[in-house]
Amino acid sequence: MQLHEVFRDDIVYAEAAQFLAGLHTLAREWGSGNLDAATRKTLLGSIASVKKQLKARDLHGPGALLDVQGELAKASGNALFVGIEEPLRIRVNFLRPREVDSYDWDALQNETEELAEALKN
Helix, strand or coil: CCHHHHHHHHHHHHHHHHHHHHHHHHHHHHHHCCCCHHHHHHHHHHHHHHHHHHHCCCCCHHHHHHHHHHHHHHHCCCHHHHHHHHHHHHHHHHHCCCCHHHCCHHHHHHHHHHHHHHHHC
């Protein structure tokens, strides 16, 4: 792989991740109110697992966090929204960094805490 290809992938990842973050803000807003008690409990369990992964700096944690947010997108009940979010999430997961030092682990943990609080309310 040539250097310009790596740089291009970094740009594509950054833009896709930024767009996905905006979609996940909407997913939290639109999906949280549509969750039944069982689904809410399942998601809170998934978030607890993500918290452990992030605390351990497990490279699967960031992807698992994205997947939890994807479940909120599905809960929105908006097929167009899900149709945009899911392939973008897959792309971001594919392109995301695979080096531990590439992540702001504290920020990811804070995001996970905020998500858990939003689901509890």
